[in-house]
Amino acid sequence: MKQNLEVTNLTIPGRKKPYVMAHRGNNVLCPENTMAAFIQSFQDGADILETDLQLSKDDQFICIHDGSIDRTTDGTGLVSDFTAKELKQFSAFYGRDDFKSERIPFLTELAAILPPNVALALELKSDRFLEDETCQRLIDLLTKTGIRDRTFVISFSKExxxxxxxxxxxxxxGLITMSGFSPDPEMQIIGPFWPLVFLNPFYIRQVRKNKQIACPLDPSPDKRLWIYEKMKVDAVLTDNPQKTCKLIRKYDQ
Incomplete structure (x- = not known):
């Protein structure tokens, strides 16, 4: 049985690596970044849930990838042009009629259902996170909801x-990067675009030397999973945690 956990800089105690990180929940079986996708990933056995954060017009933290609602909902416009309440009028069904009741989740809603044995990776999508005030409000929310000790933040923006x-x-x-042949030493978590770790066989070795966590940016990792296990990466990102969890269990037998 999985243990309750804390994310403490470089390790997730009580868990067997590689950890499975659900990319926007299970976005193969459900629309991405919806409560259905999140819950499905928990049922699949994901160790870490990854989701994206934008801010609404009234400064609420919203779990959605894009700066606009056009791609994933039946509405149009920028996330920042709507209040949190107004965003709830749109379906987040992503064109899948069996999920029309899904709505864009707020971080507070996700925090309320996050199991105690699942960590949370928040990708900071907005430049509002360059503001101390915005970052402090997020820190306060994580503290108030009791999930601060198992949450980490990631972005393509180091700043x-x-x-x-x-x-x-x-x-x-954590820094997500599409280029570069060595990990950034200022980061605790490294998310290199997956070809980088194959082009440079010393990449993961350097991550180890730096005492960092390695999670390649590879939402479809299953064909390379056995290689990641040999490399001893710390976590694998996946669009379908159900399938990836089954494969990892198979390799462990």
């Missing part, structure tokens, strides 16, 4: 995650 990490050094910062 966003460092802004928050400087205010809360106990919340680990």
């Amino acid at each position: 966003r995650v460092l802004c928050l990490h400087r205010l809360a050094p106990d919340i680990s910062a």
Whole structure:
């Protein structure tokens, strides 16, 4: 049985690596970044849930990838042009009629259902996270909802995650990168585009030397899963945690 956990800088105690990180929940079986996708990923056995954060017009933290609602809902416009209440009028069904009742989740709603044995990776999508005030409000929310000790932040923007990490050094910062042949030493978590770790066989070795966590950016990892296990990466990102969890269990037999 999985243990309750804390995300403490470089490890997730009580868990067997590689950890399975659900990319926007299970976005193969459900529309991405919906409560249905999140709950499905918990049922699948994911160790970490990854989701994205934008801000509404009234400064609420919203779990949605894009800056607009056009792609994933039946509405149009920027997330920041709507209040949180107004965003709830749109279906987040992503064109899938059997999920028309799904709505864009708020971080507070996700925090309320996050199991105690699942960690949370928040991708900071907005430049609002360059503001100390915004970062502090997020820190306060994580503290109030009781999930701060198992949450870390990631982004393609080093400046966003460092802004928050400087205010809360106990919340680990991760950088997602599409280029570069060595990990950034300022980060606790490294998310390199997956070909980088194959082009440079010393990449993961350097991550180890730096005492960092490695999670390649590879939402469809299953064909390369056995290689990641040999590399001893810390976590694998996946669009379909159900399938990936089954494969990892198979390899462990």
